[in-house]
Every structure is written in C-alpha cells, then in structure tokens.
Amino acid sequence: VGAPRTPGSRAGLTRDAIVSAARELLTEDGLQGLSMRAVARRLDVAPNALYSHVDSKAALVDEVLDDILGALDEPEVTDPRAALRRLLMSTYDLLLQHPDLVPLYLARQGARGPNARRLGDVMTESLARGGVEGRRAVEALRVLIVHTIGFAAFATHPPVEPGAAGPLTAAELRANFETGLEWVLVGILG
Amino acid sequence: VGAPRTPGSRAGLTRDAIVSAARELLTEDGLQGLSMRAVARRLDVAPNALYSHVDSKAALVDEVLDDILGALDEPEVTDPRAALRRLLMSTYDLLLQHPDLVPLYLARQGARGPNARRLGDVMTESLARGGVEGRRAVEALRVLIVHTIGFAAFATHPPVEPGAAGPLTAAELRANFETGLEWVLVGILG
DNA sequence: ACCTGAACACCGTTCAAGT
DNA sequence: ACCTGAACACCGTTCAAGT
Numbered sequence: 001v002g003a004p005r006t007p008g009s010r011a012g013l014t015r016d017a018i019v020s021a022a023r024e025l026l027t028e029d030g031l032q033g034l035s036m037r038a039v040a041r042r043l044d045v046a047p048n049a050l051y052s053h054v055d056s057k058a059a060l061v062d063e064v065l066d067d068i069l070g071a072l073d074e075p076e077v078t079d080p081r082a083a084l085r086r087l088l089m090s091t092y093d094l095l096l097q098h099p100d101l102v103p104l105y106l107a108r109q110g111a112r113g114p115n116a117r118r119l120g121d122v123m124t125e126s127l128a129r130g131g132v133e134g135r136r137a138v139e140a141l142r143v144l145i146v147h148t149i150g151f152a153a154f155a156t157h158p159p160v161e162p163g164a165a166g167p168l169t170a171a172e173l174r175a176n177f178e179t180g181l182e183w184v185l186v187g188i189l190g
Numbered sequence: 191v192g193a194p195r196t197p198g199s200r201a202g203l204t205r206d207a208i209v210s211a212a213r214e215l216l217t218e219d220g221l222q223g224l225s226m227r228a229v230a231r232r233l234d235v236a237p238n239a240l241y242s243h244v245d246s247k248a249a250l251v252d253e254v255l256d257d258i259l260g261a262l263d264e265p266e267v268t269d270p271r272a273a274l275r276r277l278l279m280s281t282y283d284l285l286l287q288h289p290d291l292v293p294l295y296l297a298r299q300g301a302r303g304p305n306a307r308r309l310g311d312v313m314t315e316s317l318a319r320g321g322v323e324g325r326r327a328v329e330a331l332r333v334l335i336v337h338t339i340g341f342a343a344f345a346t347h348p349p350v351e352p353g354a355a356g357p358l359t360a361a362e363l364r365a366n367f368e369t370g371l372e373w374v375l376v377g378i379l380g
Numbered sequence: 381a382c383c384t385g386a387a388c389a390c391c392g393t394t395c396a397a398g399t
Numbered sequence: 400a401c402c403t404g405a406a407c408a409c410c411g412t413t414c415a416a417g418t
Contacts, residue, residue, distance in 0.1 A: 007403040008399030036392060046403050048393075053401090057392065106296050106343050142344060143337075143370035150340030153296045154332060180333035183377025184370065197384040198418030226411060236384050238412075243382090247411065 011045050015053045015063075018043070022064050031100035034061075065104060066113025068094070074122050080130030081189055084123060085181065088148045091119075092177055095152035096170070102153045130189045140188040147184055151177040201235050205243045205253075208233070212254050221290035224251075255294060256303025258284070264312050270320030271379055274313060275371065278338045281309075282367055285342035286360070292343045320379045330378040337374055341367040 005011060021042045025033045036057050040047040054060045072094060075086040095102050120141065127137045155173040195201060211232045215223045226247050230237040244250045262284060265276040285292050310331065317327045345363040 005402070006399085007397065008401080009403090010399095010401060013401075035390085037390080047391095048395095048404090049402055051393075103293050103296060106293060106340065139366045139369055142341075142366055143373065146340035146344055146370070147333075147337060150296065150336035150343075151332075153340075154336055176329045176332055179329055180336070180374065180377070183333065184373050186377060187370070187373025195383070196418085197416065198382080199384090200382060200418095203382075225409085227409080237410095238385090238414095239383055241412075 011043070011049065013043065013045060013049060013053060018050060018053055018060065019063050019067055022060055023067065026064065026098075026100070031104075034064075036060075061104065062112045065101060066115045068098060068101070069113070069115035069119065072115075072119060078129070080126045081185055083126045084144065084185065087119065087123060087126075088144060088181060089178070091148050092152050092155075092174070095149065096155060099156035102149065102156045106149050106153055127188070132188060143184055143188070144181075147180055148177075151180065201233070201239060203233065203235060203239060203243060208240060208243055208250065209253050209257055212250055213257065216254065216288075216290065221294075224254075226250075251294065252302045255291060256305045258288060258291070259303070259305035259309065262305075262309060268319070270316045271375055273316040274334065274375065277309070277313060277316075278334060278371060279368070281338050282342050282345075282364070285339065286345060289346035292339065292346045296339050296343055317378070322378060333374055333378070334371075337370055338367075341370065 018039060021039050022034055025038055025042065029038075036050055037047045039060075040050055050060075054063075072087070072090055075083045075090075077083050077086060095105065123141055123144070124137055127133070127140055132140055151173070155170065155177070158168055158173075208229060211229050212224055215228055215232065219228075226240055227237045229250075230240055233239075240250075244253075262277070262280055265273045265280075267273050267276060285295065313331055313334070314327055317323070317330055322330055341363070345360065345367070348358055348363075
C-alpha cells in the first residue's frame with residue numbers, strides 16, 4: 001500500500017524476509033493460513049514475486065521447518081543416555097509448540113536442513129560415546145527420531161478415543177512418551 | 191455424459207460409491223488426485239452433490255483411511271509377542287502400499303473408524319494375555335502404534351541423507367523397523 | 381431427500397513484459 | 400535480476416432452486 005510499484009521497481013525482497021513472514025502467518029493463522037498468496041500479501045508484493053527467491057511452496061515450507069529447529073541447543077551433559085534423553089525431550093516440547101507442523105516433520109523426518117543435520121550429528125556423537133557406532137547407530141537414531149516425532153504427532157492430533165476415559169492430558173502423553181523412550185534407550189544402550 | 195440430469199432427478203449416489211471412487215482416484219493419481227471435484231467428475235455428478243452423503247472432505251478421507259485398514263486380519267497365533275509382532279508387521283506392509291496416506295494415518299493415528307478400533311481391541315487382548323493391562327496396556331499400545339506408523343512414514347518419505355551412503359533399500363528399513371519393534375516389545379513384555 | 385446451477389473466496393504456478 | 404499484470408487450471412463449500 002502507499003506508492004504502488006510499477007514493473008521493474010524493486011521491493012527489497014529477501015529469502016529471509018519470506019521465511020519470517022511465513023513463520024508469522026503460521027503462528028497467527030495456522031497451517032491453512034500459510035499460502036504463497038498470503039505471504040505475498042503480507043510483504044505487499046505480487047504473489048509471483050516470491051518465485052524469484054523460492055523455488056516452490058514445498059521448498060519454502062522445508063526452510064520454515066528447519067528454521068524452527070534452530071531453537072534447540074545441544075545438551076550440556078556428557079552421559080550419553082542423559083544427553084539423548086534431554087535432547088529428544090526438548091525436541092518433543094518444541095514440536096508441541098507447533099502442532100500444525102508436526103505431520104510435516106514426520107513426512108519429511110525433519111532432516112532436510114542444516115539444523116536437522118546438526119542435531120543428528122550431536123546425537124550420533126552421544127551414541128558413539130555410549131559404544132554404539134556405524135550401522136547400528138544409524139538404526140538407533142532412526143528409532144529415536146521416529147518415536148519422538150511420532151509421539152508428538154499423537155499428542156498434537158489425538159484420535160477420538162471411543163467410550164473410554166476422557167481426553168488425555170498433556171502430562172499423561174508426555175509421561176507416555178518418556179516411558180517409550182526409556183524402553184528404546186534400554187534396547188539401544190542396555 | 192449421456193442424458194444430462196436436470197435438478198431433481200436422482201443419480202443413485204451412495205456413501206459407498208463415493209468412498210470407492212475416492213480410493214480409485216487415490217491409487218491412480220495419488221493424494222493430490224483426490225479432490226471432491228475429481229470424485230464428483232468420476233461419478234458424473236455435480237461437485238456439491240457429494241455433500242448430501244458426506245459432511246466434508248476431511249470426513250471422506252477418514253472413511254477412506256479406515257476402509258483400507260479393513261484388509262488386515264487378526265493374527266492366528268496365540269503367543270502375545272508373536273501376535274503383536276505379526277499384526278504390526280502386516281500393518282507396516284499395508285501402509286507401505288499407500289505411501290501418500292501414511293502422513294494422514296499419523297496425523298489421525300488411524301484410530302477414527304471401526305476397523306482401527308477392531309485392531310486396537312485385538313492388540314489389547316494380546317497385551318492382556320501377556321500380563322499387561324489397564325493404564326500400562328494403553329501406554330504400550332500407543333508406543334507400538336507410533337513406532338509402526340512412524341517407521342512407515344520414514345520408509346515412504348525418506349529424507350535426503352547428506353553425503354553418506356546411497357538410498358536406503360526397503361529391506362533395510364524393514365529390518366530397522368523390526369529391530370526397534372523388538373526393543374519396544376522387550377520393554378513391554380520383558 | 382437428493383440433485384443441479386451458479387457463485388464465493390480462494391489456491392500454486394507460469395508467461396510475457398517492464399526496468 | 401527482480402518485480403508486476405494477467406492468466407491458467409484448479410480448489411472446498413454454500414446457497415437457492417428444482418422434483
């Protein structure tokens with residue numbers, strides 16, 4: 001709004017501005033609010049202008065997903081079991097703050113961007129310190145990630161449990177997640 | 191096509207016909223091919239005619255998801271561990287045949303329809319025979335389901351693994367799924 | 381109750397043109 | 400290289416009207 005741009009004049013668009021606008025829309029209106037046209041509207045730009053900086057909507061979503069993972073820092077404990085537990089539990093907590101995105105993380109296993117890679121490396125190091133390496137470490141890592149994102153999906157999109165007890169509390173689900181995590185960690189580290 | 195219907199004339203539409211058409215579209219064109227308008231096109235009907243039999247697209251998708259689970263039969267073994275293993279592995283295999291739907295199963299945990307309930311009951315009985323009941327059985331069931339659908343999601347939507355070895359084979363992923371399943375079963379049943 | 385016609389309020393993406 | 404205008408080929412859903 002204000003002085004309308006003519007074809008040829010610059011809008012000062014950047015990849016980062018696009019990702020930020022997408023994140024804002026996401027927190028304000030949820031996943032259904034995140035459309036290319038809505039991002040363009042927010043940046044006061046024609047819809048197709050985005051395609052000068054982003055290949056497709058899928059690419060933009062991938063960028064947003066990895067961006068969010070940037071909030072996770074490396075655990076400071078040295079004990080492998082404690083380090084894995086702490087990192088996975090803060091991942092679980094982070095995912096719960098973005099309910100709409102959890103299915104997307106699952107579909108892509110969250111492992112497309114640099115932040116996801118960094119976290120994967122941290123966990124691989126922990127496993128190595130616990131004596132788990134090579135092919136077995138890769139397998140263990142997958143089981144841990146699947147359990148974490150999968151349980152976050154369950155917590156954010158609970159099925160209608162028929163007949164039985166009332167709705168599940170967040171605390172119950174988190175305890176359930178931890179119980180399963182412990183089973184897996186015992187399987188991996190003994 | 192043929193004699194065009196006027197407003198008021200019946201098309202013989204049924205809920206089942208709609209679900210079947212949706213399943214056909216799904217196997218032919220994938221998830222993106224499944225739109226209300228495409229279903230209507232296939233049934234030679236106006237798009238909004240579907241709303242006389244189905245509340246929304248989401249409701250239709252739920253119906254399709256449960257319909258597919260109908261292909262799973264109850265395991266014939268009596269040993270709890272073997273029964274759970276067999277049922278979950280055939281669930282895994284079934285999910286792999288419908289790659290596009292796996293993220294949807296995860297989001298809804300597949301537990302909306304009668305087929306999903308039936309399978310849940312079967313597993314609950316197995317757990318009871320293994321000495322796991324009540325609250326602990328509910329927790330165990332969730333961990334097993336999350337692991338199974340989660341791994342199916344991983345297998346059908348593998349992330350780009352950077353640098354390292356080539357693409358994962360289906361056999362490797364299935365073995366990985368089994369390994370994790372065994373860890374969980376040990377945690378549950380000892 | 382079941383269907384059509386028409387409309388509403390959107391989508392993602394491409395192509396040509398402007399500077 | 401970066402942007403606008405205009406268009407293409409779609410969506411899900413609602414509302415009024417017909418029998």
